[in-house]
Amino acid sequence: MERYWNEEIETMSREDMKKLQSERLVKQVKHVYENVKYYRDLMDEKGIKPEDIKSTDDLCKLPFLSKADLREAYPYGLLAKPLSECVRIHSTSGTTGKRVVAFYTQNDVDLWQDCCARAITAAGGTKDDICQVCYGYGLFTGGAGLDGGSHKVGCLTLPMSSGNTERQITFMRDLGATIICCTPSYAAYIGETLHDMGLTPDDIQLKAGIFGAEPWTEEMRRSIEKSLGIKAYDIYGLTETSGPGVAFECSEQSGMHINEDNFIPEIINPETGEVLPEGEVGELVFTSITKEAFPLLRYRTRDLCVLSRKKCSCGRTLIKMTKPMGRSDDMMIIRGVNVFPSQIETVLIEQGYSPNYLIEVDRVNNSDTLDISVEMKTDQLSDKVKDMQQQERDLATAIRMMLGISPKVHLVTPKSITRSEGKAVRVIDKRKLHDKI
Numbered sequence: 127m128e129r130y131w132n133e134e135i136e137t138m139s140r141e142d143m144k145k146l147q148s149e150r151l152v153k154q155v156k157h158v159y160e161n162v163k164y165y166r167d168l169m170d171e172k173g174i175k176p177e178d179i180k181s182t183d184d185l186c187k188l189p190f191l192s193k194a195d196l197r198e199a200y201p202y203g204l205l206a207k208p209l210s211e212c213v214r215i216h217s218t219s220g221t222t223g224k225r226v227v228a229f230y231t232q233n234d235v236d237l238w239q240d241c242c243a244r245a246i247t248a249a250g251g252t253k254d255d256i257c258q259v260c261y262g263y264g265l266f267t268g269g270a271g272l273d274g275g276s277h278k279v280g281c282l283t284l285p286m287s288s289g290n291t292e293r294q295i296t297f298m299r300d301l302g303a304t305i306i307c308c309t310p311s312y313a314a315y316i317g318e319t320l321h322d323m324g325l326t327p328d329d330i331q332l333k334a335g336i337f338g339a340e341p342w343t344e345e346m347r348r349s350i351e352k353s354l355g356i357k358a359y360d361i362y363g364l365t366e367t368s369g370p371g372v373a374f375e376c377s378e379q380s381g382m383h384i385n386e387d388n389f390i391p392e393i394i395n396p397e398t399g400e401v402l403p404e405g406e407v408g409e410l411v412f413t414s415i416t417k418e419a420f421p422l423l424r425y426r427t428r429d430l431c432v433l434s435r436k437k438c439s440c441g442r443t444l445i446k447m448t449k450p451m452g453r454s455d456d457m458m459i460i461r462g463v464n465v466f467p468s469q470i471e472t473v474l475i476e477q478g479y480s481p482n483y484l485i486e487v488d489r490v491n492n493s494d495t496l497d498i499s500v501e502m503k504t505d506q507l508s509d510k511v512k513d514m515q516q517q518e519r520d521l522a523t524a525i526r527m528m529l530g531i532s533p534k535v536h537l538v539t540p541k542s543i544t545r546s547e548g549k550a551v552r553v554i555d556k557r558k559l560h561d562k563i
């Protein structure tokens with residue numbers, strides 16, 4: 127029987143959860159309106175007063191908030207508490223513009239760690255576990271979030287951060303780590319390194335992994351589970367909503383339960399902003415109803431997924447989200463066709479290739495090109511050029527069947543694609559570079 131971290135909340139009836147969310151929402155809207163000029167202006171512009179929000183049914187009256195708003199309000203414009211009550215910040219990497227800085231009161235930190243504790247418990251973690259945290263520590267939320275959750279559960283916490291992979295494995299073996307937390311691409315790399323060190327999953331004690339911060343496919347899950355001898359659980363979150371722990375997977379491993387007592391999810395049509403019914407694919411929007419220092423109302427995540435209230439075998443009643451299928455801004459339009467990197471990854475792993483690949487998109491003579499470099503496994507290498515060319519053609523055909531457009535596939539030698547210790551970079555879209563010039 128699965129254990130819960132907070133049984134009352136995690137198995138609460140729909141009606142009770144709605145009541146709790148409504149009470150918290152009303153309070154939060156008032157807090158934000160009174161304390162954040164940026165919001166007050168946005169709401170005034172729409173002619174909305176806090177009194178107009180009486181329950182979650184009124185959520186749709188509130189304006190959306192986007193990453194562009196966060197950038198405009200950088201750094202203190204959305205702060206809802208005096209700085210003297212804030213105890214820490216975290217921040218996005220800011221690779222595509224100004225960083226987003228999120229603020230936390232002590233209460234915000236406690237609630238965040240609580241969400242991560244739920245995730246660790248759902249993955250089978252207890253105070254008897256040894257939890258190796260190899261997400262990056264520092265401004266990134268991964269290390270601090272899972273570290274805090276692990277402490278709360280009472281696991282012996284190994285604050286490794288990412289990198290130095292052989293040392294990770296040595297520690298893992300020497301101390302007998304039972305749970306590992308990192309990005310899925312780093313987990314795949316650790317599995318590969320374990321093998322290269324002449325070790326097998328039997329040489330380590332790991333039983334579960336909590337992986338997130340980037341998209342990964344079911345095929346990738348199976349490949350990691352096999353290489354490390356574990357059950358691999360997904361975890362989702364973003365800096366703007368505290369970090370990891372907004373949603374987490376349970377033993378059913380079929381989507382992530384959203385911590386609805388803290389975050390109200392909606393799915394919208396990214397083009398029109400229309401709220402979509404349960405079961406439809408759209409952009410995930412979150413309203414944080416418990417955060418004090420940096421509460422976001424109707425924040426557009428740009429992540430595309432589906433929500434479901436189907437009964438879960440774990441007993442949790444918290445709504446579930448599917449794995450994000452990609453971000454609305456990750457989607458590439460190649461020769462008019464919508465392409466997500468995850469579709470390509472699915473084919474590669476299904477066809478027996480490694481999850482190490484690089485997608486390059488360019489525009490030559492006004493026509494889009496799609497080149498995919500895929501690393502071979504050692505047993506896929508062949509001395510015969512003809513054989514290799516046939517393998518490339520076969521893989522290109524399989525990808526064309528999935529996408530509807532033909533890529534150029536380049537099989538490359540094992541270990542020639544740079545490994546990731548954090549979030550993997552899998553796409554280089556040179557068209558964007560040209561556009562910027």
Ligand code: DLL
Pocket residue numbers: 218219261267268337338339340341342360361362363364365366369370371427429449450453
């Ligand atoms: O990645 C927080 C996090 C840390 C989540 C550790 C899970 C584990 P950011 O750096 O702000 O925060 O990036 C947030 O990463 O909008 C998604 O696009 C993506 N993302 C996060 N988790 C998942 C996941 C952290 N499980 C952005 N699957 C989000 C797919 C994910 N994408």
